[in-house]
Amino acid sequence: MIKLWGRTNSINVQKVLWTLRELGVPFERTDAGGAFGVVNEPAYRDMNPNGLVPTIQDGDMILWESNAIVRYLAARYGKGEFYPRNLAVRADADRWMDWATITFGIHVGPLFMQTIRTAPDKRDPAIIANSHTQLAKLAPILDAHLADRAFVAGNDFTMGDVPIGCQMYRYLMLTADARSADEIPNVAAWYARLCARPAYREVVMLPLT
Numbered sequence: 755m756i757k758l759w760g761r762t763n764s765i766n767v768q769k770v771l772w773t774l775r776e777l778g779v780p781f782e783r784t785d786a787g788g789a790f791g792v793v794n795e796p797a798y799r800d801m802n803p804n805g806l807v808p809t810i811q812d813g814d815m816i817l818w819e820s821n822a823i824v825r826y827l828a829a830r831y832g833k834g835e836f837y838p839r840n841l842a843v844r845a846d847a848d849r850w851m852d853w854a855t856i857t858f859g860i861h862v863g864p865l866f867m868q869t870i871r872t873a874p875d876k877r878d879p880a881i882i883a884n885s886h887t888q889l890a891k892l893a894p895i896l897d898a899h900l901a902d903r904a905f906v907a908g909n910d911f912t913m914g915d916v917p918i919g920c921q922m923y924r925y926l927m928l929t930a931d932a933r934s935a936d937e938i939p940n941v942a943a944w945y946a947r948l949c950a951r952p953a954y955r956e957v958v959m960l961p962l963t
């Protein structure tokens with residue numbers, strides 16, 4: 755059985771948990787990271803020298819880096835189009851996985867850390883303002899892309915929806931007061947489709963802590 759190490763309030767762990775749940779793959783999870791520690795133990799560092807979560811073990815294989823784990827699980831256990839068979843569609847899914855992390859997520863992360871994990875008197879308004887500015891420019895790019903498709907790589911739910919689905923939940927929660935409701939209507943419709951998925955509701959849509 756697949757083993758997963760990581761705390762459930764980590765966005766990178768959530769990507770893996772959501773994928774496992776969508777694919778119906780049995781797994782055992784061990785709390786690790788944050789207040790749970792574990793990540794600095796030598797046995798964990800042997801598996802993941804970064805001392806970060808998530809890490810998985812599947813048989814003899816150890817893997818870290820959440821997007822790589824999602825891709826691996828999709829390729830190995832995916833049914834239907836979750837791991838797209840068509841290479842152009844798969845590349846599109848890959849692209850949005852990377853965009854979610856490297857382009858969009860690098861601004862969601864500081865906004866989340868500042869507003870959820872930093873005491874009010876220690877927050878840096880400049881970091882928060884910059885995150886809002888950058889994300890307000892980026893969200894319409896995804897919105898335009900979703901104008902004529904149900905999910906990021908077409909009309910099927912794929913691995914491409916996973917990282918951006920996790921980032922978007924945090925973005926929508928953290929900017930609800932700063933946005934007008936109809937600013938990104940295609941993102942809103944796509945997000946409603948994600949909300950219809952039990953695994954998304956149970957793994958990703960948690961109170962932000």
Ligand SMILES: N[C@@H](CCC(=O)N[C@@H](CS)C(=O)NCC(=O)O)C(=O)O
Pocket residue numbers: 764765766767786787788793805806807808818819820821
């Ligand atoms: N690029 C890595 C980043 C992993 C990462 O930064 N994980 C965070 C949680 S989201 C972590 O381990 N933080 C330290 C901790 O939880 O102790 C990935 O996507 O897996």
